[in-house]
């Protein structure tokens with residue numbers, strides 16, 4: 567009898583540990599290298615110094631079934647730059663909600679406060695495969711320069727996000743996330759995958775962003 571209750575207690579503890587591990591996720595850190603590319607969806611030499619990252623936190627849809635991106639980030643004193651290759655076999659922009667079109671979203675928290683709601687230095691940018699831009703909190707076209715191109719695997723987006731509140735410098739860490747929205751042929755969003763977040767929260771909650779470390 568005693569043995570049974572010990573086994574029961576141990577299994578409950580194991581179950582609890584497993585549940586707490588899977589509920590939250592570790593905040594990831596990516597590195598951005600110094601450099602200023604031309605925003606023309608041609609891969610300038612300078613991109614080759616930047617490490618490639620993959621969006622693989624599936625908020626909706628599953629791996630190999632919905633679109634995802636491989637991306638790199640560069641920075642200079644005024645901006646960050648994103649190169650995103652989106653693997654998506656079917657491109658659709660029929661939905662009137664831009665976040666339900668095939669698109670890439672970029673989230674920036676210049677102060678990296680990881681607050682649970684947007685403050686003045688947080689912003690949400692979006693661009694679809696056809697280079698149509700749309701904006702969440704604090705974002706506007708004044709701070710967003712983009713180009714896009716369709717490819718045989720999907721599309722590529724190149725973007726400059728100008729900083730609104732501060733100059734960037736080597737060693738700084740800012741909040742950052744990248745999300746891919748995948749639309750099906752009927753214009754319904756069937757996939758959301760992000761680099762850091764896992765719960766469709768980044769658009770309202772910057773504490774779900776990852777970290778971007780600026781290196782030379």
Ligand code: BGC
Nearest residue numbers: 665671701702745758766769
């Ligand atoms: C989210 C949507 C949200 C939209 C608002 C997107 O990042 O995935 O669910 O409605 O942002 O801008």
